[in-house]
Amino acid sequence: MFDSLSDKLDKALHVLKGHGQITEVNVAETLKEVRRALVDADVNFKIAKDFTNTVKEKALGQDVLKSLKPSQLMVKIVKDELTDLMGGDAEGINLSGQPSIILMSGLQGSGKTTFSGKLANFLKNKKTKKPLLVACDVYRPAAIDQLHVVGDQIGVEVYSNKEEKNPVKIAEAAIAHAKANGFNVVIIDTAGRLAVDEQMMNEISDIHQAIEPQETLFVVDAMTGQDAVNTAKAFNDRLNFDGVILTKLDGDTRGGAAISIKSVVNKPIKFIGTGEKMEAIDVFYPNRMADRILG
Numbered sequence: 001m002f003d004s005l006s007d008k009l010d011k012a013l014h015v016l017k018g019h020g021q022i023t024e025v026n027v028a029e030t031l032k033e034v035r036r037a038l039v040d041a042d043v044n045f046k047i048a049k050d051f052t053n054t055v056k057e058k059a060l061g062q063d064v065l066k067s068l069k070p071s072q073l074m075v076k077i078v079k080d081e082l083t084d085l086m087g088g089d090a091e092g093i094n095l096s097g098q099p100s101i102i103l104m105s106g107l108q109g110s111g112k113t114t115f116s117g118k119l120a121n122f123l124k125n126k127k128t129k130k131p132l133l134v135a136c137d138v139y140r141p142a143a144i145d146q147l148h149v150v151g152d153q154i155g156v157e158v159y160s161n162k163e164e165k166n167p168v169k170i171a172e173a174a175i176a177h178a179k180a181n182g183f184n185v186v187i188i189d190t191a192g193r194l195a196v197d198e199q200m201m202n203e204i205s206d207i208h209q210a211i212e213p214q215e216t217l218f219v220v221d222a223m224t225g226q227d228a229v230n231t232a233k234a235f236n237d238r239l240n241f242d243g244v245i246l247t248k249l250d251g252d253t254r255g256g257a258a259i260s261i262k263s264v265v266n267k268p269i270k271f272i273g274t275g276e277k278m279e280a281i282d283v284f285y286p287n288r289m290a291d292r293i294l295g
C-alpha cells in the first residue's frame with residue numbers, strides 16, 4: 001500500500017541523517033522533498049503545501065535544530081501531522097437507532113454493494129447485531145442480484161422488490177420489515193452512476209430525507225485519486241454525510257485520496273476496503289496508516 005509514497009518520504013526524511021550538521025537549509029530541502037512526494041501521490045498541491053508549512057512551524061517551535069536527534073524528531077512531527085491530516089482518532093459508526101439505519105452512497109463501481117456486504121458481515125460477527133441488507137437500485141436488476149449473491153455468501157437476509165420503482169418506498173418497506181422481524185441494523189445499498197449527475201443526487205437526497213439514517217456513508221474508490229476527493233465534495237454538499245469508506249486500497253493506489261479527503265470534506269474515513277472478499281474490511285486508524293506510510 002502506497003509503496004511509492006513511502007519510498008519517497010523515506011528518502012526525503014533520511015537525507016537529514018546524512019548531514020553532519022542539520023541546518024535550516026537542509027530542513028527546508030527535506031520539506032520540499034516531502035511536499036513533492038505528497039503531490040506525486042496525488043495529494044492536492046495546496047494541501048501538500050499547507051502540510052509542509054505546518055510541519056515547518058512545528059519544527060521551528062520545537063527547536064528541532066537544537067534537539068539531540070533532529071531527524072527522529074522531524075519524522076515524529078511529520079508522522080503526527082499526517083495522522084492529524086487523515087483525521088486524528090478513529091471514528092466508529094453510530095449504531096444507536098432501533099433499528100440503526102445505514103445509507104450507502106457513491107458512484108457506480110465504487111464498491112458500495114461489496115462494502116454493504118462486508119459491513120453486514122462485520123456487524124453480524126459481533127453477535128449482538130442482526131443486519132438486513134436492502135437493494136435500492138431500481139435501474140439495474142443485476143445490482144439487486146449481486147446483493148443477493150453477497151447476502152447468501154455471508155448468511156444475511158436481503159430485502160428487495162424488483163416490481164417497485166421508487167427507492168424511497170423500498171427503503172421504507174425494508175425498515176418496516178426490519179422492525180417487524182427483529183433486525184437491528186438496516187444497510188441500504190443505493191444506485192450509483194458513472195459520474196455525478198443531478199438525477200442521482202436528487203434520488204439519494206430523497207432517500208436520505210425520508211428515512212433519516214443514523215449513518216450516511218460515502219463509498220469511494222481510492223484508485224481514482226483527486227477525482228475521489230472531488231466526488232466526495234459533491235456528495236457531501238448534498239448529503240452532509242457522516243463518513244467515508246475508501247475501497248480498493250489493496251490496488252496500486254498512490255494514496256492521495258486517503259491523505260486529502262478528510263481535510264476537504266471534514267468527515268472521517270471510517271473503514272477501508274482491501275480486497276474483493278467479504279473479510280477484506282478494516283477500521284481506518286489514521287495513526288496506523290501514518291505508521292504504514294512512513295514505514
Ligand code: GDP
Pocket residue numbers: 106107108109110111112113114115192247248249250251272273274275276280
Ligand atoms: P458498486 O457499483 O458501487 O456497488 O460497486 P461493486 O461493489 O459492484 O464493486 C465494483 C467492483 O470493485 C467489483 O468487481 C468488486 O469486486 C470490486 N471491489 C470492491 N471493493 C474492493 C476492494 O476493496 N478491493 C478490490 N480489489 N476490489 C474491490
